[in-house]
Amino acid sequence: MITEIHIGISSLAEKIAEKLSEGYGLMCMYANEKGATERSIRTLLRKDSDIITFFTVIEGDSYGAISPAVPQVRPYEREMHEMSGLIPEGLTEKFGPQRLQWAYKDAYPLQKAPLPEERIFHPMPDNRMEGDGVFEIPVGPVHAGIIEPGHFRFSVAGEPILKVRTHFGYTYRGIEKLMEGRSDSDRTRLIERVSGDTAVANALAYAHAMEGDTEVPERARYLRTIFAELERIYCHFGDISGIAQDTGFSVPAVFGAGIKEKILRLNEIVGGHRFLMGTIVPGGVRRDISDDSLKAIQNRILKISFDIEELVGMMEGSSFLMDRVETTGILSHQDALTYRALGPAARASGVKTDVRKELPYDAYGDVGFRVFTRDKGDVYSRMLVKAGEIVESTSIINQCLDRIRPGPLRAEVTPSEGLGLGIVEAPRGELVHSAEIFNGDIWRYRIRDPSFINWLALERALPGNIVADFPLINKSFNLSYSGNDL
């Protein structure tokens, strides 16, 4: 249920703080351009299935800063400043670049007017900590493994990390701007490439944002659920095998990577693409899958519950691996709540949050499953949460396979005017797509990947650990750089 409230800028901070104290979580915040809408700020808050949006019209480009009163707003305020050119007044420090290291002169990327050619280099802000024996270690953007680019600054005294700052933007391609003025199939192709291993979740969120009140056929809803869970399974297998890899324990690492490959091959058989790109479209799914494919999924799913048991058993059986993962990279329950950590990272810290349960979409309302939580918040807990989720996912797929019936696959979609929201549980956590639609075209499209929030949680989990444990902790969160940068 979405409640839209129009309020003035002067009472916005107060209202957000009031809702947060009532137990609402801040999902997203972004600015609109003048034109089809007023120059405005949209705030999205959610408590279970209850969604509130604040629509705040502002005069000119500047407004009284909200983040001094409500610290949770800070990353969004920084984003609005950089991407939409809003100037928060009354902040003591200046925002550093979040995505744009090459800023425009007197212009911002999401403006409707043509962008100037001239660019100004914005250096990263210094993160120097001073004191006896305090060193700074810069890492990245080109890392040692095969991973995405990002820059980290570690301030260390000896081995333990004192403070970490993350600097991103290296994969900034301007997707939100590219979404405007495109055809529907172009947008679907684009949205699947926001983050390659979250292709299904992104396409699903986009579909939900576009569908509005459209009734999706039953078979399509079940197929979507199966695809989304297949994606979750291969992502989590990759993560657990990566944790084994980063501790140097090759046997489970190879074993886990092998199972991930098996699921990717299964994806190719059932969806025609190893990452299931091009399977989900607004209104339903693109292609039907045959009974043979359903049988193939069932056979693979049966084996997966044994595979995950074996993989985790292998890892738990090794005392040196347990030494590395237990009590490493603890994200405390309080931090997880304050920063509103999402997905497996939050669930490992004892926060019971799962969009599939709170706001059931597609077939999740019809199937039974358990939200898996742990309360220690260390690497081991995150590993166990992911392992537990794999088992739950196999159960969800099994229930879907039992209930799926032949039927139509795609409904005609008439995009709703105004706000279109897509909220899904991606493998990394709550993914929010918000579209401002006017006359059938997108005026503003905002993607809030779970990584956007969880990178901040990761910064909180690192201090106190040794530098050598950073890859391990990073892998246990397994956040997306391209989803963060867009």
Next chain:
Amino acid sequence: MYQKSLKNLVSDAKPVEPYDIMESKRLSMPSPDSGCNCCGKCVKACSGKAISIKDDVWSIDLGKCVFCRDCYELCEHMQEEDAPHYALRREDLVFKAGEKKDVEGRLPKEKVRAVRGSVAIRELDTGSCNACESEANAMGNKYYDMERFGIKVTPSPRHADALLVTGPMTRNMLVAAQKTYNAVPDDKLVIACGTCAISGGLFVKGDVIGEGVNDTLPVDLYIVGCPPTPNGMVVSLIKALGLRH
């Protein structure tokens, strides 16, 4: 359980795929049959602007294709053809209707002087969506097992013979990419891996530099796919560099 797992893993039944099977698994590219009357429906629907019709000649640029299969659903005349794994020149990736050509050549000797039986590659992400990274990681799993052909991923560009570049070369990554390129010792190869790296793909109008990596770094090898399959990457490296298989 640990003992049992070890026994399962270290067994005679190897899951590794023979080279021939890896070579034969190809992506499919569209090619219209003789019934095509150049109506232009597929040109309009193509998300990557890969299909074009000029003077009644239909052609597809595999460097721009995102393999979304939209065109098959539109037109009954569209047939599936085997796509090449790679090409050595950008213009070789443009295929006319029904055209069959072998573009999978071998790099000239003076280019591959540093490669003698094995190659060390350094992966460089210049803004990809992490699907290419996932597939590059998969090259090392037990099915493709790239190390049996002498392909190795090094952590440092200073030990690398080749740069495997993915992504459309974002503005923010340009300096880092050039520094990485300069850090690789001479006789280096640059491999553009995936549609984004070859032509900029869907992001060519976004905040990226030029059309693909070729505008900033000299590319020697183009690996086709969005993302390329792991077997495609391994086979491309083997065939183009003349590794033993």
